[in-house]
Amino acid sequence: MTATMKTTRPVALAATVEPALITGQEVVAGYPNKVVWRGASFSLDRGELVAVIGPNGAGKTTLFRLLLGLQQPISGTIKIFNEAPRRGNPRIGYVPQRHVIDRETNIECLELVHLAYCGHLWGFHLSAKTGRQAARVALEAVGGAELAPKPLNALSGGELQRIFLAEALVSDPAILLLDEPLSNLDIRRAQELVQLVDRVVRSRNVTALLVAHDINPLLPYLNKVVYIANGKVATGTPQEVLTSERLSALYDTHVEVIRDSRGNVAIIGIEDHHGDE
Amino acid sequence: MSWSANVLIDLEQMLQYQFMQHAFEAGTLVAIVAGIVGYFVVLRRSSFAAHALSHIGFAGAAGAVLLGISPVIGLLAFTSVGGVGMTVLGPRASNRDVQIGTVLAFMLGLGVLFISLYTGYATEAYSILFGEILGISATDVLVTAIAALVILFAVAVVYRPLLFASLDEDVAEAKGLHMHMLGIVFMLLVALATSIAVQVVGVLLIFSLMVTPAAIAQRLAKRPWRAVVLSVIISLVATWLGLTVAFYEPYPVSFFITTIVFVLYVLVRFLQPKIKPIRARQTALQVGQMAPSEITA
Numbered sequence: 001m002t003a004t005m006k007t008t009r010p011v012a013l014a015a016t017v018e019p020a021l022i023t024g025q026e027v028v029a030g031y032p033n034k035v036v037w038r039g040a041s042f043s044l045d046r047g048e049l050v051a052v053i054g055p056n057g058a059g060k061t062t063l064f065r066l067l068l069g070l071q072q073p074i075s076g077t078i079k080i081f082n083e084a085p086r087r088g089n090p091r092i093g094y095v096p097q098r099h100v101i102d103r104e105t106n107i108e109c110l111e112l113v114h115l116a117y118c119g120h121l122w123g124f125h126l127s128a129k130t131g132r133q134a135a136r137v138a139l140e141a142v143g144g145a146e147l148a149p150k151p152l153n154a155l156s157g158g159e160l161q162r163i164f165l166a167e168a169l170v171s172d173p174a175i176l177l178l179d180e181p182l183s184n185l186d187i188r189r190a191q192e193l194v195q196l197v198d199r200v201v202r203s204r205n206v207t208a209l210l211v212a213h214d215i216n217p218l219l220p221y222l223n224k225v226v227y228i229a230n231g232k233v234a235t236g237t238p239q240e241v242l243t244s245e246r247l248s249a250l251y252d253t254h255v256e257v258i259r260d261s262r263g264n265v266a267i268i269g270i271e272d273h274h275g276d277e
Numbered sequence: 278m279s280w281s282a283n284v285l286i287d288l289e290q291m292l293q294y295q296f297m298q299h300a301f302e303a304g305t306l307v308a309i310v311a312g313i314v315g316y317f318v319v320l321r322r323s324s325f326a327a328h329a330l331s332h333i334g335f336a337g338a339a340g341a342v343l344l345g346i347s348p349v350i351g352l353l354a355f356t357s358v359g360g361v362g363m364t365v366l367g368p369r370a371s372n373r374d375v376q377i378g379t380v381l382a383f384m385l386g387l388g389v390l391f392i393s394l395y396t397g398y399a400t401e402a403y404s405i406l407f408g409e410i411l412g413i414s415a416t417d418v419l420v421t422a423i424a425a426l427v428i429l430f431a432v433a434v435v436y437r438p439l440l441f442a443s444l445d446e447d448v449a450e451a452k453g454l455h456m457h458m459l460g461i462v463f464m465l466l467v468a469l470a471t472s473i474a475v476q477v478v479g480v481l482l483i484f485s486l487m488v489t490p491a492a493i494a495q496r497l498a499k500r501p502w503r504a505v506v507l508s509v510i511i512s513l514v515a516t517w518l519g520l521t522v523a524f525y526e527p528y529p530v531s532f533f534i535t536t537i538v539f540v541l542y543v544l545v546r547f548l549q550p551k552i553k554p555i556r557a558r559q560t561a562l563q564v565g566q567m568a569p570s571e572i573t574a
Binding site: 068070087088089090092094095096105106107108111112115116118119120121122123124125149151167168 | 320433434435436437438440441442444445447448449450451452453454495496499500501
């Protein structure tokens, strides 16, 4: 890996013309008796690859639940396409954090992707042609055309993540929410998946938010970072957010951002902490 | 009664009897419904729920006998209430075992009370436990037909959302489906299907129609629709074959049905991997425990 690969991409120029796709203003998130994080203001544009990083339990998935309309903010406003988030928005594709795929589920991949296309509709379909075609297109987009007839339980971790990505893409969304897609993958597979997400982001002009533990595999592709820790949220380009000064000021403690010769980043001084309890 | 060399003559002989006609009518309806609902039971890994609901049905039937009304009414009432109760107490499909067990134990306790209060009892309880397909009346067939139609209609309406929710709960929820509502619909389907299937195989042997055929089908078919059809075919064949054999041999119908599906399951379970070596690379994905690294943000 060369040092130049680690430089981050500039924000897409189109961003200055189009209005922001996702905006948040002074958002406070959590539950009635427990604030998870507060004071989040952000603006994400079309065609951006955004990393959502931070320690375990900091509230990364909470951000996704807010965007999906599965949870309401305690205060502040979130807008997607200039509207409040709502459940079942077909313009959002979602890959949840998976744990186990049932070993008995030998349903073929095409069927799962197909269900992501039409599974929310009531009643019977007499012809599944359109849906199957959409599923095939989505599988091709993730380089998984040959996986279509394979049963889900015969896939490797990397293949499975590609199927989940196809599932998210099948409704032709403008936003992708990927919750820890890299967590079960080895370094090489993780790298391949990040490249795939990057390709999808560029070719389809979608905005992808990707939750990850480690920002380093993502750095070469990122437009923005959402850093969630200790009940606070920092957003901006990696150069803006990942500095000792910015994080120290935000967290009111000495935080050090260290970069090694390859451009890898390490953040020191923020420990795992479960929000404002 | 004994077998002749000609199958057609055998069938004709058998179907002369009205109780055999009723048995075939009810058996066919139950096999179709159990094959379909059973597929979702297997897919959602809810066999414990199906098991619990049938036992709860026993308590309901005992209560109905005590009150002097048709056992089917008690079955329907108790399984429906029990099914909804389980879903309300444990909204997520995964990890519902404890709630199911709690409701099961309570309602079986009621069953014990009903039986102790009822003084006549013996054959009724026996037939509920092991099925009484050869004693089915024309009214029973009608009730079964109506229940079967309701189930088929409901499945036709919820087929895709229920399939999606069963396979991929989180994404389905994000797509706007209400998991809780679908969970209740599913439990009511199982409750209804269980109530009518009890007539054929009884409370204790409900799995032979509700779980085993679907489990076999799921191993053989990779597309849900095909698996549903296959599951129905298997439970139909087992029911018809069981009824026919039991007509000529002096052993219970439910014994033959359970044996047929079990033998089929064992055969498929052990022969299929040899026929189709697809699963060579079977991977069990576990929760990825990230190695704690200091160079992570």
